[in-house]
Structures are given as structure tokens and as C-alpha cells.
Amino acid sequence: MRKETGELLERLRSERPLVHNITNTVVTNFTANGLLALGASPVMAYAREEVADMAKVAGALVLNIGTLTAELVEACIIAGKAANEAGVPVLLDPVGAGATPYRTESSLRILREVKVAIVRGNAAEIAHLTGEIREIKGVDAGDGGGEAPVELAVRAAAKLGTVVAVTGREDVITDGTKGFVVAGGDELLARVTGAGCLLTSVMGAFAAVERDPLRAGAAALTLYGAAAEAAAVQAGGRGPGSFQIAFLDALAGLSANSAGADAVRPLELAAGGGAR
Amino acid sequence: MRKETGELLERLRSERPLVHNITNTVVTNFTANGLLALGASPVMAYAREEVADMAKVAGALVLNIGTLTAELVEACIIAGKAANEAGVPVLLDPVGAGATPYRTESSLRILREVKVAIVRGNAAEIAHLTGEIREIKGVDAGDGGGEAPVELAVRAAAKLGTVVAVTGREDVITDGTKGFVVAGGDELLARVTGAGCLLTSVMGAFAAVERDPLRAGAAALTLYGAAAEAAAVQAGGRGPGSFQIAFLDALAGLSANSAGADAVRPLELAAGGGAR
Amino acid sequence: MRKETGELLERLRSERPLVHNITNTVVTNFTANGLLALGASPVMAYAREEVADMAKVAGALVLNIGTLTAELVEACIIAGKAANEAGVPVLLDPVGAGATPYRTESSLRILREVKVAIVRGNAAEIAHLTGEIREIKGVDAGDGGGEAPVELAVRAAAKLGTVVAVTGREDVITDGTKGFVVAGGDELLARVTGAGCLLTSVMGAFAAVERDPLRAGAAALTLYGAAAEAAAVQAGGRGPGSFQIAFLDALAGLSANSAGADAVRPLELAAGGGAR
Numbered sequence: 001m002r003k004e005t006g007e008l009l010e011r012l013r014s015e016r017p018l019v020h021n022i023t024n025t026v027v028t029n030f031t032a033n034g035l036l037a038l039g040a041s042p043v044m045a046y047a048r049e050e051v052a053d054m055a056k057v058a059g060a061l062v063l064n065i066g067t068l069t070a071e072l073v074e075a076c077i078i079a080g081k082a083a084n085e086a087g088v089p090v091l092l093d094p095v096g097a098g099a100t101p102y103r104t105e106s107s108l109r110i111l112r113e114v115k116v117a118i119v120r121g122n123a124a125e126i127a128h129l130t131g132e133i134r135e136i137k138g139v140d141a142g143d144g145g146g147e148a149p150v151e152l153a154v155r156a157a158a159k160l161g162t163v164v165a166v167t168g169r170e171d172v173i174t175d176g177t178k179g180f181v182v183a184g185g186d187e188l189l190a191r192v193t194g195a196g197c198l199l200t201s202v203m204g205a206f207a208a209v210e211r212d213p214l215r216a217g218a219a220a221l222t223l224y225g226a227a228a229e230a231a232a233v234q235a236g237g238r239g240p241g242s243f244q245i246a247f248l249d250a251l252a253g254l255s256a257n258s259a260g261a262d263a264v265r266p267l268e269l270a271a272g273g274g275a276r
Numbered sequence: 277m278r279k280e281t282g283e284l285l286e287r288l289r290s291e292r293p294l295v296h297n298i299t300n301t302v303v304t305n306f307t308a309n310g311l312l313a314l315g316a317s318p319v320m321a322y323a324r325e326e327v328a329d330m331a332k333v334a335g336a337l338v339l340n341i342g343t344l345t346a347e348l349v350e351a352c353i354i355a356g357k358a359a360n361e362a363g364v365p366v367l368l369d370p371v372g373a374g375a376t377p378y379r380t381e382s383s384l385r386i387l388r389e390v391k392v393a394i395v396r397g398n399a400a401e402i403a404h405l406t407g408e409i410r411e412i413k414g415v416d417a418g419d420g421g422g423e424a425p426v427e428l429a430v431r432a433a434a435k436l437g438t439v440v441a442v443t444g445r446e447d448v449i450t451d452g453t454k455g456f457v458v459a460g461g462d463e464l465l466a467r468v469t470g471a472g473c474l475l476t477s478v479m480g481a482f483a484a485v486e487r488d489p490l491r492a493g494a495a496a497l498t499l500y501g502a503a504a505e506a507a508a509v510q511a512g513g514r515g516p517g518s519f520q521i522a523f524l525d526a527l528a529g530l531s532a533n534s535a536g537a538d539a540v541r542p543l544e545l546a547a548g549g550g551a552r
Numbered sequence: 553m554r555k556e557t558g559e560l561l562e563r564l565r566s567e568r569p570l571v572h573n574i575t576n577t578v579v580t581n582f583t584a585n586g587l588l589a590l591g592a593s594p595v596m597a598y599a600r601e602e603v604a605d606m607a608k609v610a611g612a613l614v615l616n617i618g619t620l621t622a623e624l625v626e627a628c629i630i631a632g633k634a635a636n637e638a639g640v641p642v643l644l645d646p647v648g649a650g651a652t653p654y655r656t657e658s659s660l661r662i663l664r665e666v667k668v669a670i671v672r673g674n675a676a677e678i679a680h681l682t683g684e685i686r687e688i689k690g691v692d693a694g695d696g697g698g699e700a701p702v703e704l705a706v707r708a709a710a711k712l713g714t715v716v717a718v719t720g721r722e723d724v725i726t727d728g729t730k731g732f733v734v735a736g737g738d739e740l741l742a743r744v745t746g747a748g749c750l751l752t753s754v755m756g757a758f759a760a761v762e763r764d765p766l767r768a769g770a771a772a773l774t775l776y777g778a779a780a781e782a783a784a785v786q787a788g789g790r791g792p793g794s795f796q797i798a799f800l801d802a803l804a805g806l807s808a809n810s811a812g813a814d815a816v817r818p819l820e821l822a823a824g825g826g827a828r
Contacts, residue, residue, distance in 0.1 A: 026304040026320050028578040028619075032745035037792050042745065043648065044578050047621045050654035067304075069323045069347075071621075096319065099333075102326035191528065193308035193318065234790075238510075239525025240313050249791025252743065302580040302596050343580075345599045345623075372595065375609075378602035467804065469584035469594065514786075515801025516589050 006256025017059030017208030024066025027194030052082035059208025066095035080114030098128030184225025191240035282532025289315035293335030293484030300342025303470030328358035335484025342371035356390030374404030460501025467516035558808025569611030569760030576618025579746030604634035611760025618647035632666030650680030736777025743792035
């Protein structure tokens with residue numbers, strides 16, 4: 001897996017895939033800079049008049065409901081359908097699902113009307129999409145309860161019919177029957193707004209160069225964690241401002257050897273779908 | 277006051293209040309990162325379909341008209357009324373009031389329809405809200421004339437029926453009969469876009485943990501100034517880019533002892549309402 | 553020219569012109585901070601209710617279609633017409649023209665309805681405005697083909713009836729019969745989102761203090777390149793995050809002597825309009 005992750009990074013930098021983001025106003029700049037630093041080619045386009053044209057020539061489409069409006073949800077669905085027709089993978093970041101009914105319902109509507117390749121969220125957001133009640137505070141939930149996220153991710157993947165990534169202290173990505181658990185990262189990521197949103201877009205960049213969403217997602221999670229660890233070293237405890245800048249530098253500085261040998265392990269699922 | 281400020285900071289970091297911002301597109305990222313650095317939990321939500329749901333579970337609601345539209349003003353009023361019903365304090369940042377009639381009128385409309393706990397602006401913005409004519413250039417006014425801002429703040433508080441903070445070289449916060457004057461800060465703050473907007477949101481974070489708006493506001497002003505001073509030292513004259521990052525670091529690095537002993541002094545008002 | 557560039561910088565810092573930007577959600581913060589660092593006074597205002605009021609008191613109006621919507625295009629035209637009436641120079645950044653038909657058509661519509669002083673784009677964007685077909689990927693085009701951009705800029709200026717700046721490895725600015733070629737800059741600019749957008753706004757700041765668009769534009773291009781070179785030295789290879797911050801510092805640190813003596817050379821055009 002480590003060798004494969006390095007190869008995917010090289011492919012991404014060689015192909016510079018166009019990642020079309022329909023995202024929230026808080027994170028647009030950080031998302032674009034993060035994708036540029038990584039080596040992808042970001043574009044933001046939101047108008048119903050153009051989202052289909054943009055989505056169908058993109059390598060991936062990333063939908064993010066962080067500051068959703070009726071117009072934006074409409075644009076997500078138009079773009080998503082165009083991407084589906086063109087065979088462009090679609091990713092969904094259900095920011096703050098559960099924080100208001102409107103966010104939960106809009107996320108579920110997108111999932112009904114668009115074939116989504118990967119949904120990425122924290123445990124509370126994913127739990128709300130499956131109808132499980134978790135405590136959530138705004139868009140900034142914790143780990144959604146004491147349960148390890150593997151079971152949650154497996155249940156959500158089965159229920160939503162898509163690959164699901166639940167990220168937090170440890171990340172899980174699964175299609176409900178197989179997948180990966182990824183360690184790494186740094187807790188300062190939680191002090192940078194849009195760290196989760198950018199991660200979804202980075203997963204989109206890898207999905208543009210590797211059609212297996214589990215392998216694409218695992219590579220993205222692994223390298224994102226490695227970049228966070230490098231940034232924490234570079235920022236040297238100065239704080240979240242310095243960490244944010246060092247993280248952009250670290251995304252640009254990633255190499256085929258950046259991923260630790262033991263960052264990823266295959267997810268082993270028991271026959272009945274339970275994790276063990 | 278210094279001890280109280282330290283205690284409020286500790287309370288804020290322990291409770292991590294949810295601060296709901298309806299703010300402008302220029303400063304969303306900086307506002308969210310500043311609140312995260314401080315220890316609060318920011319959320320941005322703008323759609324009329326969800327602003328009431330979000331506002332009523334927040335610790336504070338911060339309304340900012342920096343890039344207002346008809347939809348955004350509507351959202352501010354819906355959210356503001358929901359916050360009022362739920363007892364959630366509402367803060368208003370009338371960015372650029374006076375620069376165009378639309379900004380002045382929209383600010384006054386919000387003030388009529390929503391009970392606002394604290395209005396924070398520079399001298400020109402506050403003067404325009406009271407109908408006094410001051411020179412203003414865009415959203416980036418100076419100190420609004422030669423007058424010390426105490427009288428202006430006192431008049432505005434009486435006229436608007438709310439606590440008013442006028443910030444600039446020295447800050448004043450008053451309910452029209454009592455209040456505080458706060459020294460400190462660094463002139464590089466004026467070279468970072470959104471420094472005033474973030475300050476209003478930081479006041480919101482303190483208002484979420486301390487119901488007296490004067491004490492909440494004074495604590496926010498004091499610590500904000502202390503962070504700016506620390507950032508100026510850290511950035512070491514490199515410029516406004518480095519200062520901005522150092523300022524985020526400094527917000528995270530604030531401690532109970534950060535506020536200087538003499539940063540805050542009570543505002544002494546003469547019997548007739550004039551300051552002396 | 554070098555002496556004149558220094559004098560324009562001093563005039564800009566003395567007058568602090570108000571630059572009204574109607575720009576995209578990705579770059580608003582960076583644009584505002586860049587203009588503040590340089591010494592100008594940025595304002596963003598988008599609502600049809602206020603754009604005319606703001607534009608007519610501004611020193612320059614910068615229109616940028618990076619995340620256009622129907623409302624934003626409308627606002628651009630209302631603001632542009634008000635600026636035309638008031639004699640305020642208007643600049644256009646046709647971000648991603650050619651990437652979708654909507655972007656090309658909206659750019660051309662603005663050019664038909666508003667008298668634009670300067671259009672600035674990369675080679676692919678400018679080529680699409682003139683109806684020439686170039687390869688483009690999202691909003692992040694390369695140099696638009698092997699041709700040196702001088703001929704393209706000259707043709708575009710003649711066809712669009714405005715000063716055109718084509719920026720890339722080397723920059724050209726021309727009214728179709730005369731102009732300048734500007735060297736300098738650093739390739740890390742291409743790794744910072746909004747570097748082109750901010751450049752257009754910086755050209756706007758210079759257009760506010762110098763009515764000849766060729767001289768204003770050349771000064772902006774020269775100093776922008778010099779700031780990029782200084783930032784690359786300061787960032788010391790750490791990466792695009794550090795470069796971005798160092799670039800803001802460098803804009804603030806520009807002096808009358810920052811421009812290299814040989815950065816600008818007059819554009820020599822043969823009689824028939826061809827460059828030689």
C-alpha cells in the first residue's frame with residue numbers, strides 16, 4: 001500500500017487533475033491553496049449556468065454544504081448529475097449534517113439524486129446521515145461518541161450505498177465489506193478551519209487518478225496525515241496560524257516516501273459485517 | 277478586572293461556546309480561524325432555511341454586513357429574532373455603515389427588528405448609525421475625526437439603546453452610563469483585513485460565557501489587544517502577512533495573565549452623561 | 553520608467569485610493585490583504601442596491617468573474633456603468649474565460665456594456681475573449697500555447713478596444729499600438745490561488761493614481777514581480793504557504809527602489825501592428 005500511495009502521488013502531480021469544488025465560503029481559499037500545493041488544479045464554479053459544463057470536464061467533483069443555500073444545493077445536484085453522466089467521481093462533505101435539519105435533509109437529497117463515490121465526514125455528521133442520533137455542536141463535532149468509528153462507517157456505507165470515510169483521531173474508509181484504517185495526523189488540524197473540507201477535496205484529487213475509491217481515499221488519508229505530522233514539526237509549537245502555513249508547505253513537500261510504513265492497515269470485517 | 281478577564285478566558289476555553297456568524301465573504305476564513313485559535317467553536321450559516329435553528333442553539337450570534345445582500349439582511353433578521361427568543365446574545369458589526377446608504381439603512385433596520393446586545397464599529401461607522409456625519413472612505417475609516425470616542429460611544433448607546441463599542445487607537449465600550457476604556461493593540465491590526473470583524477466575533481465568544489455585555493466586551497477588547505501586542509513582537513517587523521499568522525498563534529497562546537494590569541480603566545461619566 | 557514607478561508607488565501610499573472589488577469568493581481575503589499591504593484601501597461590495605454608490609466614490613473598480621453568478625454579473629454591469637459615468641477606471645479579470653461558455657459570454661457582455669480601461673488575464677483567457685481557441689483547464693491555464701503573448705495582446709487590444717495585459721512568464725501590456733513588456737516574478741506565484749486576481753486589483757490601485765493605463769499597469773506589473781522575487785528569497789524554499797505570507801510582507805515592504813532597472817522595456821511594434 002505504501003508503494004501504491006507513492007505512485008498515486010506521482011500520478012496526481014503528473015496529471016494535475018482538475019478538481020471542481022462547490023464548497024463553502026469559509027474554506028474556498030484554503031481548499032484552493034491546498035489543492036495547488038498538493039499538485040492538483042482546483043476550480044470553484046457555483047452558477048447553475050455553468051456547473052454542468054465544468055463538472056463534466058473535471059477529474060472529480062467535490063460537493064460541500066458548509067454554507068449551503070437553496071441555490072447551492074441546486075447547483076450541487078445539477079453538477080452531480082452531469083458528473084455522473086460523464087463518469088466523473090463525485091465526493092460529498094456533509095458539513096454540519098445534524099446541526100440543523102436543513103443540512104441533514106440537503107445532504108440526503110444530494111445522496112438520493114446523485115451517485116456519490118465517497119462521503120467523508122466526522123463521526124457525528126456520518127451518524128446523522130444514517131439516522132443515528134449523536135451529539136453535535138455546530139459544524140465542529142468531536143468523535144461522535146465513544147464507539148470506534150469502524151462500525152459506524154460500515155453501517156453508513158451499507159445504508160447509503162457508497163464508500164464512507166469517517167475521520168477523526170483515526171480514520172476509516174470502507175465500502176461496507178472492506179476498507180482501510182489510517183493512523184496519523186496531528187491534533188492541530190482541528191484548530192484550522194476547513195481541514196476536513198480540504199481533506200475531502202484532496203480525496204477528490206486522488207479519486208481523479210485512481211478509480212478505486214478505497215485505494216484513492218486511503219492514499220489521500222495517509223498523505224494528509226503525513227503532511228500534518230510534518231507541519232507540526234515545522235511549526236514547532238508556535239500555534240495554529242503557523243501550523244496552517246506549514247501544512248500548505250508540507251502538502252507541496254510530500255514525496256513518495258512521506259507515508260509511514262505502518263500508517264494504513266486493511267480493515268478486517270467479520271462475516272456478519274461486524275468489525276473485529 | 278484583570279483577574280476577571282483571566283477567569284472569563286478560562287471559562288470560554290472550557291465551555292467552547294458555539295458562535296454563529298453571519299458574516300461577509302472577505303473575512304469568513306480569518307474569523308473562523310481566529311475563533312478556533314481562541315478556543316471557541318465557530319459556525320457560519322446563512323440560509324433562511326436554517327439560520328433560526330442554528331442561532332437558537334448558539335452561545336452568541338454575530339451579524340456582520342460587510343458584503344450584505346438582500347438575502348443576507350433577511351437571514352440576519354430571521355436569525356436575530358430566533359436568538360432573541362432563545363435568550364442568545366446578538367452582536368452587530370455595521371461594516372462600512374455610512375459608506376453607502378444601503379449599509380446604513382440595513383444596519384438601522386437590523387437594530388430596529390432585533391434586540392442587539394453589543395454594536396461594535398469604528399468611530400465613523402458608529403457616528404453614521406446615530407445620524408452624525410463623519411468622513412468615511414469605503415469600509416476602512418480612520419478615527420472618525422478628532423474627538424475622543426467616549427462621547428460618541430455614550431451618545432450612540434443612548435440613541436441606539438444598546439451597548440456600543442467604538443474601537444480604534446483606544447477602545448471604548450459603554451451602555452451610556454458606565455463602561456470601560458481599553459488601551460493596547462498594535463497598528464498592524466489595521467493592515468489585516470477582518471481584524472475588526474474578528475474582534476466583534478471574539479466579543480461574541482465572551483458574551484456567550486458572561487451575560488454582562490460590558491464585562492464580556494471589556495475582556496474581549498483587553499485580550500485582543502494583548503494578542504496583537506504579542507503578535508507584533510513575534511512577527512518582528514516582517515510585515516502584515518507574518519503579523520496575521522502570528523496573531524492567530526497569539527490568540528491560541530493567550531493565558532489568564534496575558535492582559536496587562538493597566539489595560540482597562542472604568543469609564544467615568546459626569547452626571548449629565550458627559551465623560552470627564 | 554523606473555523612477556516613475558517609484559513615484560507612482562509613493563503617490564499610491566499617500567492617497568490610499570479606495571479600490572472597489574467585485575470579486576470571487578476564493579480570493580476576497582487575499583485580495584483585501586494584498587491591497588492593504590500595498591497601501592491601498594480595499595472595499596468589497598456586491599449588492600445591486602449599493603454597488604453604484606460605492607463604485608462612483610472609488611478610485612478604481614475591479615470586476616472579477618471567478619465565481620460568477622447571474623446576480624454578480626448584474627452587479628458588475630451596474631457598478632461598471634456608474635464608474636463610467638463618474639470617470640472611475642474599470643478593470644476586468646475574466647477568470648476562466650473559455651473554461652465554460654458562461655464565463656466567456658459573461659466577460660464579453662461586461663465588455664460590451666461597460667467601458668473597461670484594462671483587461672488582465674493569462675494567455676488562454678485573453679485568447680478566448682478574442683474568439684481564438686486555446687486549450688484551457690479550469691481557471692488555471694498555462695501560457696496558452698507556444699506563441700509569445702505580444703501578438704496575442706496586440707490583437708486582443710485591437711479587437712476589444714481596451715488596454716490588454718497578458719501575464720505569464722513574461723507580461724505584456726498594450727493598447728494595440730504601444731505598451732510595455734515586463735520581466736520578473738517567481739513561479740511560486742502560480743501556486744498561490746488568487747495571485748492573478750490580486751494582480752488585477754493592484755493594477756486597479758495604480759490606475760486610481762495614474763490615468764494612463766499603460767503606465768499604471770506597467771508600474772503594477774513591475775512592482776508585483778519585484779515583490780514576488782523578494783518573497784521567494786524570504787520564504788527560502790519552504791513552500792507555497794510560506795511564500796504567500798512572505799508575498800504579503802513584500803508588498804508592504806516595496807519601496808521606490810524595488811523595481812529592477814531593466815524589468816520594463818517598451819514594446820516596439822512594427823507599422824502593421826506586428827511586434828518585432
